[in-house]
Amino acid sequence: MCGIVGYIGFREATPLLLEGLRRLEYRGYDSAGLAVSGRRGKPRIAKVAGRVADLRDAVDPARTGGTGIAHTRWATHGEATDANAHPHTDPGGRIAVVHNGIFENAESLRAQLTAEGAVFASETDTEVLTHLIAAALEAGASSLEDAVRTALRPVEGAYGIAVLDGQRPDELVVARQGSPLVLGVGEKEMFIASDVAALVRHTQRAVFLDDGELATVNAEGYRTSTLDARPTDKQPVTVGVVEEDYQLGEFPDFMRKEIAEQPDAVTRALRGRLDERFATVRLDGTGLDARDLRSIRRVKFLGCGSAYYAGELGANLVEELARIPADAEPASEFRYRNPVVESDTLYIAVSQSGETLDTLAAVEELNRKGGRVIGAVNGVGSAIARACGAGLLLHAGPEISVASTKAVTNMSVSFAMLALLLGRVRDLSTANGQRIVTALRSLPGQIEEILRAEEQIAEAARRYADARNMFFIGRTRCWPTAREGAQKLKEISYVHAEAYHAAELKHGPLALIDESMPSVVLAPDDELFAKNISAMEQIKARGGPIIAVTNTTLPHGLTDTVIRVPHNSPELDPILLSVPLQLFAYHFASTLDRDIDKPRNLAKSVTVE
């Protein structure tokens, strides 16, 4: 959420900043701006309400300068306007600041400064910091680093910031408290970004700042310390991702690319983990040995959005395969209801990015209360991964599209493995364990098979693309899949979609059914198949169009459209059934000409409340 980029070195900053912003645009895309060192001690600023492409058009091509900071925004304080776009400056125009996160006490600081005569140019919380830094410099701070430290002292809330002083453009100061920041180490040049996506084109050497850390960066290198000035001496690490991971290649957008990457992503998640001999899996990263696993009496998944739905699917799998009570809860609710934290519960924080503030806060609540929490995270080295200490790495590879696909699939696959592991230290038989291992192994090939049938799914999506409302119907195992299917359609097509339990239809929602209200019904070949058929009969009797997703044969004439998937196993079929729903949402939204990778009002990782 919001992206920061910075550059200091021997090259022109502006093109590098624009290119970095483009890489980070998935983090927020309602406004963009940059500040580059200029003459007469004042950074030169360009900012627009709009996309990075609009900023590129607004920037003077003759703009030169070797030091700069830039930002792509997802509005929190104040609307998406030119004035509210970052960077912000102090009234003298000397200090430029870009900021991710929220200063929670901005209002009271602003009131205080206003009482002292300050005048503000924007509605943002960020501008307050520019005033505080300028005041600290005026009061005689010995360096920009010193001034930033002083200015941050009264500030409460979450932030990643980068600061440029027009009078000292040979250095930049950055600080982190809650929003990610990483330094890229080059040869006589340094990069700053909120995500390695913006760095890997230039360097593989990165320094991940911790919360409460600050760095002064110049072309020759960097110096890190805590906010209260204790040196931290951070060393660079090699990042495991390369430039190609962030390129579209033959694909029109990242969502389509990431859907297609699922067979490989699942293969990576399974690699080295399946144990045929004992019909189980090895999940060493969890740090749980057999005795720990046996001592677990309850499992709770915590996540937001699609990660929460994947947690629901995981909870079903844990109950089914391990017979341990399990559930999922939105991480955003958890800490606010003073949760009972039990010592024999295994808590699992689920997050693609590893940055979602609500999920991180749930982990902190658990750490505070002594709960046992592991992460199921895709972002290596992310805040949630670090706060958990141990966990299941998802191995999905970088995910750029705001709508999550391959990461969600890998969450489900990882939870199937965890459920199998928990089951096999209990009463799940060797034969059943073997059956699940085989089912897991079949997933990549079967996903490929579904992808090969894309055109048929696309055709179905096109046929219903004029619908303004849709139901996604599933029950028990397929309930989370129905919720995720509805979520995908909503977020990228802006069409209202609602998941319903098949048997609940008759208790209210059937009133909405008519020929303009299609239902996607998940009907796998399991013990509830006949019940699903009855639900479809009820919809059909009221004239509602039916799109069935199934792995078996349906009664002739019952449905308008059938999307077929291969058979896997009753337990893991919901994972396969979710893949056509991704493609359905994708082609539905494409038909409506939506901006697939950057749906309106959303951001990929939400690092504010």
Ligand code: G6P
């Ligand atoms: C945002 C995204 C969702 C995502 C959720 C959780 O709302 O738009 O697609 O599911 O955050 O993100 P996480 O990175 O924690 O999985």
